[in-house]
Amino acid sequence: MMEPDSLAIQTKDLTKRFGAFTAVDKVNFEVRRGEVFGLLGPNGAGKTTLVRMLTTLIPPSGGQAFVAGFDVARYPRQVRENIGVIPQALTSDLDLTGWENVDIYGEFFGLSRRERRERGHRLLHLVGLTERANDLVATYSGGMRRRLEIARGLIHSPDVLFLDEPTIGLDPQSRRAVHDLLETLRKESEITISLTTHYMDEAESLCDRIAIVDGGKIIAMDTPVGLKSMVPGADRIDLVVEKNPDAIAEMLRPMPYLREVNRDGGNRLQLSSNDGAHAIPKILEAIDAAGDRVTSITVQKLSLEDVFIHYTGRTLRDEPAKKVSMFVGAGMPQQR
Ligand SMILES: Nc1ncnc2c1ncn2[C@@H]1O[C@H](COP(=O)(O)OP(=O)(O)OP(=O)(O)O)[C@@H](O)[C@H]1O
Ligand SMILES: [Mg+2]
Incomplete structure (x- = not known):
């Protein structure tokens, strides 16, 4: 019993x-x-x-x-x-x-x-x-x-x-x-x-x-x-580079932590990653080594709502995903 x-x-x-x-x-x-x-x-x-x-x-x-x-x-x-x-x-x-x-x-x-x-x-x-x-x-x-x-x-x-x-x-x-x-x-x-x-x-x-x-x-x-973490490509990373987004996109595409790399108008790139926290330092390093500069980078964490949709194909309730932004140079992570 x-x-x-x-x-x-x-x-x-x-x-x-x-x-x-x-x-x-x-x-x-x-x-x-x-x-x-x-x-x-x-x-x-x-x-x-x-x-x-x-x-x-x-x-x-x-x-x-x-x-x-x-x-x-x-x-x-x-x-x-x-x-x-x-x-x-x-x-x-x-x-x-x-x-x-x-x-x-x-x-x-x-x-x-x-x-x-x-x-x-x-x-x-x-x-x-x-x-x-x-x-x-x-x-x-x-x-x-x-x-x-x-x-x-x-x-x-x-x-x-x-x-x-x-x-x-x-x-x-x-x-x-x-x-x-x-x-x-x-x-x-x-x-x-x-x-x-x-x-x-x-x-x-x-x-x-x-x-x-x-x-x-x-x-x-x-x-x-x-x-x-069971949902692939859970972290969405938006970044803006100073000089050459096309070359940077090509360079980032084969990187291990990244699943997708897309151009998003202007100097902006949109990436998806299974592990944004580890991808970001590598991205910054690689771009730095290529002689370009990141002017802003934003990680949008997948919300549980997205997880829910992934498993059930349905939404539960409308709650916006939380965004955590980090403006390079300003240094302070911010909630927005
Ligand atoms: N006494 C009952 N007789 C017949 N069907 C029932 C009975 N109680 C619950 N159900 C059915 O069982 C299913 C599950 O109901 P339940 O109340 O457990 O759902 P729930 O997940 O708590 O939903 P909600 O988020 O709306 O509270 C529903 O289809 C409901 O109509
Ligand atoms: Mg109930």
Whole structure:
């Protein structure tokens, strides 16, 4: 019944069918204790269904899942005692204060009055709601409610925290506050976090590993960096040379780190590389040796959105790729 202690979540051919339709199709993955694991996928991919099986809300139709060491089908009570669940919809009680919301949950999990008080106040402090603890939740913003629900989900010291779209519908400032909170949890506690999200930046900055889910299957799973490096020519390099772009293009074409070299009007060249970070010094060196000069160079990192398109052929949501520019001479890398 028990799985190795180092694993917080393990699935074996986990499957969920609704009638003739298979929503989750023989999914296999493992999450180590302390890891932040992201499930990323388009609408209807099966993310919520997967999470609902892992949190014992619905039984699997096939395969197995172990959470915090317990088989979800055979030991649902033990699983529930060891997990915190933050569903997508805001579920805190508007007619109660923040503190009361947390306290009731603690009582439900059988904590003593003293444990509830100690832990509850510490968690409300962690989520930045100490000042508002005695106000009715009806007076909270969406971001405050979400943070309260995270505190509430942690009251019984779960080993594994499941969050389904934790920042959907929040304004940028509240999203930021929730991100900071999850970042703090990740750094300062041993907790394992499983989160589903549509937001690429969220998946990329918070998750140690990401599973891309589509059509009920995991189609790719790795670290954010690993996922990107699986897509060929991931880094786009734009550069401008001072004198002779044609000759420079010819010279760069056979270089090992480069996949494509194109002229792009004027003195501009457009390159693609599997490894922009290593290509750039070599490019600069080669151009220097050829007696020309680079006046500007820009690397556009492939975004997770591009990775997503590569694997699924579809976009997830419109989020522009981040550009990191480096103007030669000015010396300072800049975000733009
Ligand atoms: N109770 C149910 N009965 C029948 N079909 C269901 C049921 N629950 C989910 N499905 C179907 O299973 C598929 C996966 O749904 P699920 O909610 O898991 O997707 P999701 O990845 O969470 O999507 P979203 O990003 O929209 O939240 C969908 O086609 C959905 O219609
Ligand atoms: Mg969902």
